[in-house]
Amino acid sequence: MDQVIKALACQGRVRVYIADTKDIINDAIVIHDLWPSTASVMGKALTIGAIMGAMMKGDQALTIKINGNGPIGNVIVDANAQGEVRGYVDYPHVHVSRAGALDDVSTLGYNGYIDVIKDLKLKDLFISNVPLQTGHLARDFTYYFLKSEQTPSMTAMGILMKEDNAAEVCGGIIIQLLPNALEEDIVFLESKAKILESMSKLLKENATLEDILKLIFGSDFVILESLPLKFHCSCSKEHFESGLATLGAKELDAMITEDGQAEIICHYCHKQYLFSKEELETIRKGLKK
Numbered sequence: 023m024d025q026v027i028k029a030l031a032c033q034g035r036v037r038v039y040i041a042d043t044k045d046i047i048n049d050a051i052v053i054h055d056l057w058p059s060t061a062s063v064m065g066k067a068l069t070i071g072a073i074m075g076a077m078m079k080g081d082q083a084l085t086i087k088i089n090g091n092g093p094i095g096n097v098i099v100d101a102n103a104q105g106e107v108r109g110y111v112d113y114p115h116v117h118v119s120r121a122g123a124l125d126d127v128s129t130l131g132y133n134g135y136i137d138v139i140k141d142l143k144l145k146d147l148f149i150s151n152v153p154l155q156t157g158h159l160a161r162d163f164t165y166y167f168l169k170s171e172q173t174p175s176m177t178a179m180g181i182l183m184k185e186d187n188a189a190e191v192c193g194g195i196i197i198q199l200l201p202n203a204l205e206e207d208i209v210f211l212e213s214k215a216k217i218l219e220s221m222s223k224l225l226k227e228n229a230t231l232e233d234i235l236k237l238i239f240g241s242d243f244v245i246l247e248s249l250p251l252k253f254h255c256s257c258s259k260e261h262f263e264s265g266l267a268t269l270g271a272k273e274l275d276a277m278i279t280e281d282g283q284a285e286i287i288c289h290y291c292h293k294q295y296l297f298s299k300e301e302l303e304t305i306r307k308g309l310k311k
């Protein structure tokens with residue numbers, strides 16, 4: 023079962039989030055018919071989203087939008103503090119490999135931006151935007167955390183695709199230095215950079231996330247919480263109804279007279295919602311008030 027584990031390490035001076043997201047990416051592969059390269063990029067983006075959701079509280083939620091001007095187009099991920107994650111890409115049918123490995127950088131591109139929109143349930147949304155640095159999501163989010171959240175961190179993401187276009191493993195880790203971190207913690211973490219480089223190997227060779235934590239931190243870590251994760255779309259007919267209302271009278275009138283109905287497909291989960299002529303007329307009447 024997919025989950026993210028929150029832990030403290032280095033005697034409480036380092037915060038760790040480690041996630042297993044294999045089921046989430048496999049759901050996304052089926053829903054969106056992702057090809058291997060897009061699955062690789064989407065898997066890492068969903069993992070980062072899931073972990074950033076786990077950093078939130080209560081009914082807080084976030085949206086990540088990544089666009090590197092590569093063939094995949096926009097990569098969109100929504101996540102929340104309840105462990106619910108969903109996402110989509112503009113162009114799921116992209117496949118680029120180099121030297122036998124999936125090529126994330128050519129798929130995503132590196133000439134663009136990461137936008138993070140956090141709904142902290144305050145008056146305003148927290149919106150931040152950083153330029154993509156490399157097209158490697160783990161490196162680019164390390165930059166994001168430093169630049170946008172002033173948090174020095176180490177980020178590693180990994181996915182292994184099987185011949186049948188399903189993920190064998192998918193997951194990632196984000197390690198953050200807390201304000202009381204010491205120089206020795208930085209030196210220690212730098213010494214672990216090499217094993218973290220191959221997150222997919224770590225996920226494949228270790229049965230549990232806890233085993234990976236043991237491998238990195240020995241016995242110097244405490245698990246605080248484990249949050250189950252799932253691909254979940256919160257869309258509803260009511261949601262799309264209010265969306266239709268925002269189109270305005272002219273657009274709705276055209277739908278009623280020309281099409282006699284409206285079919286809306288959710289970007290995130292591909293669920294179809296059909297609005298009959300009568301339903302559209304009711305929405306149209308609501309606008310007059």
Ligand SMILES: [Zn+2]
Nearest residue numbers: 255257288291
């Ligand atoms: Zn949906």
